[in-house]
Amino acid sequence: MNRKNVARLLLILLVLITISSFFYLPYYVSKPGMAQELEPIVDVTDADEANGSFMLTTIRMGKANIISYLMAKWSKYQEIYPESAIRTEDETDEEYNVRQLHLMDSSKTNAIKVAYEKAGKEFSLQYKGVYVLDVLEDMPASRLLQPGDQIIQVDQLKFGSSKEFMDYISSKKAGDKVHIVYKREETEKTGTITLQSFKDDPNRVGIGISLDDYKRILTKPPVSIDSEEIGGPSAGLMFTLEIYNQLTDGDLTGGYKIAGTGTMAEDGTVGPIGGISQKIVAADKSGAEIFFAPNEKGAKTSNYREALAAAKDIGTDMKIIPVDDFQDALDYLGQLKKK
Incomplete structure (x- = not known):
C-alpha cells in the first residue's frame, strides 16, 4: 500500500472515530475517579490542623459513546450500566443532576448532625420546605415547577415535613386548585x-412531583462544606x-492518609454504595x-x-477496615498507633 492510500485510510479512521465519539448509546460507563482530601473542603471555626488526612473517594460516571x-x-x-439502572424512567439530565446534588446535601446534613451529636456540640435542624426532585411531564406541576425548586407554603399553610405536605394534597380531589409559594434559587415565586x-x-x-424534605442545619461552632459539583450520598x-x-481535641488521623466511603444515616449507620472496587483503585x-x-x-x-x-x-x-456505623470507625481510630 502506497503512502497516499495509507494517509487516506488513516483519515477515514480518524473521521470514523470522531463521529463515533458523538454517537451516544443507552448506557453509562463508570471508572475510578479520585481521592480528595477533606480538610480544605470542610471548615469548622477554630479547628486544629491534622497531621494526616481524611479523604473522600469518587468514581467518574458518564453517558457511553x-x-x-x-x-x-x-x-x-x-x-x-443500562440507563434504567442510573436514571429513573423519563428522568432528564437536569433532574438526574438535581437529584444527585440533593443527595449530597442530605449527606452533608446527616454528617454534621452525627458529628456534632457525638462531639456534644450545639446544633438545630430547620425544615425549610418541600424539595422538588423531578416533575412529571403530563401532570400540572410541569407548567410551573422545575427540579430544584423549594415549595415553602401551600394555601397559606406551612408544613413541618414533606409527609404533611403530601397528606394535605391527598385530602383534596381532582380539579381542586392549590396556591403555592416556592423558591427558585434565591427568588420567591407564586x-x-x-x-x-x-x-x-x-x-x-x-400535582405530579417527586419530592424530599429540604432541611437546614445550624451549628455552634459554625461549619461549612464546599463540595462544589460532587453529587451523591457516598461521602x-x-x-x-x-x-x-475538627470539632474535637487531638488528631484522629494519627498521621495516616485515610480514605473510605459509605452513606451516613441520621442515627450514625453507615450504608452501602456503588462502585466500591473503583474507589479502591482511586484511593x-x-x-x-x-x-x-x-x-x-x-x-x-457486602461492600467490605x-x-x-x-x-x-x-x-x-x-x-x-469494615464499619457498620460511625462508632466503629471511631473505635478503630482510637486504637490506631500514631505515626
Whole structure:
C-alpha cells in the first residue's frame, strides 16, 4: 500500500472515530475517579490542623459513546450500566443532576448532625420546605415547577415535613386548585396548580412531583462544606469523620492518609454504595493507607468483601477496615498507633 492510500485510510479512521465519539448509546460507563482530601473542603471555626488526612473517594460516571463503551468492555475496573439502572424512567439530565446534588446535601446534613451529636456540640435542624426532585411531564406541576425548586407554603399553610405536605394534597380531589409559594434559587415565586388524578392510579390525586424534605442545619461552632459539583450520598462517612476531627481535641488521623466511603444515616449507620472496587483503585492511586468500607453487618455480598477482593487483586498494601456505623470507625481510630 502506497503512502497516499495509507494517509487516506488513516483519515477515514480518524473521521470514523470522531463521529463515533458523538454517537451516544443507552448506557453509562463508570471508572475510578479520585481521592480528595477533606480538610480544605470542610471548615469548622477554630479547628486544629491534622497531621494526616481524611479523604473522600469518587468514581467518574458518564453517558457511553461507542469508544468509551468498547474501552469499558476491555477494562477490568470500568463498569457499564443500562440507563434504567442510573436514571429513573423519563428522568432528564437536569433532574438526574438535581437529584444527585440533593443527595449530597442530605449527606452533608446527616454528617454534621452525627458529628456534632457525638462531639456534644450545639446544633438545630430547620425544615425549610418541600424539595422538588423531578416533575412529571403530563401532570400540572410541569407548567410551573422545575427540579430544584423549594415549595415553602401551600394555601397559606406551612408544613413541618414533606409527609404533611403530601397528606394535605391527598385530602383534596381532582380539579381542586392549590396556591403555592416556592423558591427558585434565591427568588420567591407564586403560582396556582390544579390537582389531577394520576394515570396509573386514578383514585390518587396530586400535582405530579417527586419530592424530599429540604432541611437546614445550624451549628455552634459554625461549619461549612464546599463540595462544589460532587453529587451523591457516598461521602457521608468521611464527611462525618472530618467534621468530628475538627470539632474535637487531638488528631484522629494519627498521621495516616485515610480514605473510605459509605452513606451516613441520621442515627450514625453507615450504608452501602456503588462502585466500591473503583474507589479502591482511586484511593490506592492517591496513596491512601487505610480504607473504611461499609460492612453491611457481615453480609456475604457486602461492600467490605468486594473492597477486600479488589484490594487483593490490585496488590495494594492499603488496609481495608469494615464499619457498620460511625462508632466503629471511631473505635478503630482510637486504637490506631500514631505515626
